[in-house]
Amino acid sequence: MAASDPINPARPLADRMRPTHLDEYAGQLHLLAPGKPLRRSIEEDHLHSMVFWGPPGTGKTTLARLIAHYCGARFITLSAVLSGVKDIRAAVEQARETQQQAHRPTLLFVDEVHRFNKSQQDAFLPHVEDGTIAFIGATTENPSFELNNALLSRVRTYVLKNLEQADIRAIIDRALEDAQRGLGDRHLHMAPELRDLLARMADGDARRALNLLEIAADLARDEGQGPVIDQTILEEVTSQGLRRFDKGGELFYDQISALHKSVRGSDPDAALYWFCRMIDGGCDPRYLARRIVRMASEDIGNADPRALTLALQAWDTFDRLGSPEGxxxxAQAVIYLACAAKSNAVYVAYNTALEDARKRGTQEVPLHLRNAPTRLMKQLDYGKGYRYAHDEVDGFAAGACYFPEGMGEPRYYEPVERGLEIRIREKLLDLRRRNRESRS
Incomplete structure (x- = not known):
């Protein structure tokens, strides 16, 4: 939108307050600070195809509009939710006409581009290559997972970050003061500490901040000296909870990763924080219960076998109590796991043994380890030479081999010197010593 465009007061506040110049654009200094490559390309009118990857409300659409404005390009926008290949072809035809008749480039902006399937994404390729369009896609999902390699190889990917609280506060102040585009003509009063609170509650999302501000402005009470947005109103409009949480999206897996790594890192406070972030954001507690059980095996294992028991009991108790009591x-299981002795010996042993089993293919079970429930099997020497461990000294058949013939005796499980695995390690070392002595 150019600065000269008329302002329609019926449009949402977030749309009216879109920056019309780069100097108004908040945040993303890693991309747009003076001298940065993207800023230089915009100011020098070097239009190229790109993908903007970042959370909602970080300015992806606004930045695309600014680029079109600065480069003198026609701006066409599509939503991947509502559009198909037919719409793409129509947009390309418009771009071709603009190029031929007005000698202007066209910037085709596709919001939520990750929702396009492979064939829809492929439809852009020839037109990006021949210069009919400059393509900008916006996505909240990781492009390396959601976009075709063919498309990714033809664009530059820019990562947009959550806005800082100070950036959001500046946007709120501008909206309250701008009489032409914002709410300045309503002479609203809002205390500085409440502006800070709103900026914090917006959680890095400028659109969310402005949407909430607009609702609060409509509820403002006239206290005799003009309409006031007080704390009661602000609490009312933010009562639904505003934490960022995209179920199944990039942020979802980032938070799961943070929870798992906090448990692994033995930080119960950080682990509890990430657990609560996900609960507060609407994550299914049963999904978290499954992940907690996985952590108990992967990162604690036999260093503290009680961790797995507690994780399963917590899951079972949650199913009995339901939410929110369960x-x-x-949370108790998360804290216990974070504080427990750590070992990934079981995890490493499992993966190593699984790889070995796949690599070696089918190996015959040694005859002495086979069951012999019939006379024929006994005649074929099934079970012959098997030593029943309970009849041996200390319940251990020293020197016996339980691997397939010719495979040797690879070592998969190596207990660490932490927790219960200290004792397990000592016992294994003793048993292996007795095996060696028995065979020598």
Missing amino acids: ELTL
Whole structure:
């Protein structure tokens, strides 16, 4: 939108307050600070195809509009949710006409481009290559997972970050003061500490901040000296909870990763924080219960076998109590796992053995390890030479081999010197010593 465009007061505040110049654009200094490559390309009118990857409300659409404005390009926008190949072809035809008749480039902006399937994404390729369009896609999902390699290889990917609280606060101030595009003509009063609170509650999302501000402005009470947005109003409009949480999206897996790594890192406070972030954001507690059980095996294992028992009990208790009471049991399990002795020996052993089993293919079970429930099997020497461990000294058949013939005796499980695995390690070393002595 150019600065000269008329302002329609019926448009949402977030749309009216879109920056019309780069100097108004908040945040993303890693991309747009003076001298940065993207800023230089915009100012020098070097239009190229790109993908903007970032959370909602970080300015992806606005930045695309600014680029079109600065480069003198026609701006066509499509939504991947509502559009198909037919719409793409129509947009390309418009771009071709603009190029031939007005000698202007066209910037085709596709919002939520990750929702296009492979054939829809492929439809852009020839027109990006021949210069009919400059393509900008916006996505909240990781492009390396959601976009075709063919398309990715023809664009530059820019990562947009959550806006800082100070950036959001500046946007709120501008909206309250701007009489032409914002709410300045309504002479609203809003205390500085409440502006800070709104900026914090917006959670890095400028659109969310402005949407909430617009609702609060409509609820403002006239206290005799003009309409006031007070704390009661602000609490009312933010009562639904505003934490960023995209179920199944990039942020979802980032938070799961943070929870798992906090448990692994033995930081119960950080682990509890990420657990609560996900609960507060609407994550299914049963999904978290499954992940907690996985952590108990992967990162604690036999260093503290009680961790797995507690994780399963927490899951079972949650199923019995339901939400929100049952969530406390999951929190208890998270804290216990974070504080427990750590070992990934079981995890490493499992993966190594699984790889070995796949690599070696089918190996015959040694005859002495086979069951012999019939006379024929006994005649074929099934079970012959098997030593029943309970009849041996200390319940251990020293020197016996339980691997397929010719495979040797690879070592998969190597207990660490932490927790219960200290004792397990000592016992294994003793048993292996006795095996060696028995065979020598």
